[in-house]
Every structure is written in structure tokens, then in C-alpha cells.
Amino acid sequence: MTLRLTGVRVLVPDGPGAAVAAELMREAGAEPVVVGFDAVPPAGHPGPPPGPDVAVGLVHVPAGTADGPAEAACAWAAARGCPVDDRRGRARADRGDGGGGVGRVTLVGGGPGDPGLMTVAGARAVAEADVVLTDHLGPVDLAAEAAARGAEVVDVAKIPYGRQVAQERINEIMVERARAGLRVVRLKGGDPFVFGRGFEEVRACEAAGVPVTVVPGVTSATAAPALAGLSLTHRGLNHDLTVVSGHVPPGHPRSLVDWGAVAAMRGTTVLIMAVRNARAIAAELVDRGMDAATPAVVVENASTEGERVTESTLARLGDDMDAAGVWSPAVIVVGAAAGERAVPADARSGGLSRPGR
């Protein structure tokens, strides 16, 4: 059921989920009023249950609200004949103590890191989730907020060259939680279907009979260059854009990349997961005919406090990256378009949600 909230004043009992719930209410056109409630009055309490003297059309109790304030708000609503949208009760029913049924999984593309670069649909899914499975990339602050309002947050980060949680285990956790009737969000960096193994997760849900949807995200392959002031295409300069994974070096038995074809392209190539193999990739591209003077720009930690840009060329890329101490996550933009940075550094990323920006 979808509630029409335009113009409705909605009372939200204060608690860990109140701020996000109020934000979503406002987005839906409602007028949220967040009110602190104490516990339910004891039996025999004279008169109506205590609470604010305001006229509201709905009481919304977010999942994660503590029982005391939630019950007090419900009692206050009942005494006034006011309808209640009890998400806490719904989450409970979903969990099996009063209801049941299979939950669902939503794969959410979280963008490159700044929560401001997440889609509205993605942020809403995270705000409504009972369980969030999160990575080290993407808007990790949102996962922390979900934890603060009482959602279960599972860190399944697959840190490059570090701790790894097997994909199969991630699939199992998602399916297991959804089968328990919970709303599960798999929060991923960038876009789930761009080198994100999102499709494997969709398939795992389908195989388990768990409903699954995908909320696309802003991929770092385009966001990082844009934040660095680089246009990936430029009229009159290039008509092609190639995104390549460099997680294995050229010549590696597991490599699926045709480096000769990449070198033959005249436009822009964006390398992701290529920090460790950048020197070998640059050498391969030059060996295969690309001009050694081709501009190559590295963008690290785009949209986060650690964002940094290193300008180079294919000939110097390995040395320049070593000298700068570049580390993952970074994308490397190769091509003539990388030779032109249109936006001054201090104007970049203006309007994003990072403090001080």
C-alpha cells in the first residue's frame, strides 16, 4: 500500500530512524514533526496518554524506534483516533514474530563515495532496509547511519590485496536474511553492473526464489574523471570510450582484454582496478602502437576527502604513480581528452555533501 502524504502533517517519534524518516516524509510532500516521547503511561494513568498538543493526520513509527517511545506514540495516536504507520511493527512481522513471508533484496549502486552522488531511489532503499551488506567503496557513511537507526549492517568488503569475503558467502547472507523476511540492501560502490559482480548476486537471488531489484548507481568510471575536470568525450576529438579492467596484467592467462584493440582505439580509455598493473599496461599500450606521449591522468578516491589527481603520460605513468604513492581506489584516464582539464581544482565537486565543500 502506498500512502499519499502530500500536505499531511506526520508525527514521528524521536529515535534513531527519525531524521531519515522525516527527510523521506518531506520528500513525499508531508510535513513531518519529530516529537520525543517517554514510555507508555502506567495503567490507571488519569486522562489521555501524554503527548504534544498538535493536530496530525498520521503517526509514523520508523523501524528501529525503541519500544517505549513507539508504544507511547501509538497510545497517543489511538486516544485521538489518528492512524499509525508502524514500520517497527512491520519489520517485526517480516522477521517472523507476528507475520512472515519472504523479504527482498535490493542491489543499490552507491556511487563513488560521496552520499550526494547516490540516487534518491538508492538512498530510500538504504533508509528502509532491515539489513545492509556494505563494501569499503561507495557511501559507507550511509551504512553507518543505517546501523545507528538499528539496521543490521554486515561488512562484506573485498579489499583489494587484503581481506576477502567470498562472493558465495555474500550471496548466502543476502538470501538467508531475505528468507527470514527482511528487506536486504546490498550496497555497492559505483554501479552494481560495472565490474561489481552485481549480476552474480541477482542470479543467486533468482535461484533462491528471493525477489530482487537493482537500483543503478553512478559508476566511478565516469564520476572520477568528471570530478577531476576531465570530459571523457569531446566533440571533434573522439568518438569512442572504452572502460577496461586492469586487475590482471596484459599477458596474464586470466586476462580477457584485447590490449591490441584497446591500443588501436583513438578515443578515451578508462582503466579501473589498474593501480598495481598500470606500468605494465602503459608499456603494453605503447608496444602495441599508442603514442608514448598520450596523456594519462590518475584520479584517486574520487568524491572523498582523499581525492587526488596525478597528471602523467603513458611513458611516465609507472614512475609518476610510484613517486606520488598512488593507491587504490583509482581510475586512470588515457587519451587526448585526458590532456584537457576544464575545471579549476578549487571549483571541482562543488555542491557535494562533503563537509567544507
Ligand SMILES: C[S@@+](CC[C@H](N)C(=O)[O-])C[C@H]1O[C@@H](n2cnc3c(N)ncnc32)[C@H](O)[C@@H]1O
Ligand atoms: C571492484 S571495482 C567496482 C567498480 C564499481 N562497480 C563502479 O561502477 O565504480 C573497484 C574499482 O573501481 C574504481 N573506484 C571505485 N570507487 C572509486 C573512487 N571513489 N575513486 C576512484 N576510483 C574508484 C577503482 O578503480 C577500484 O579499483
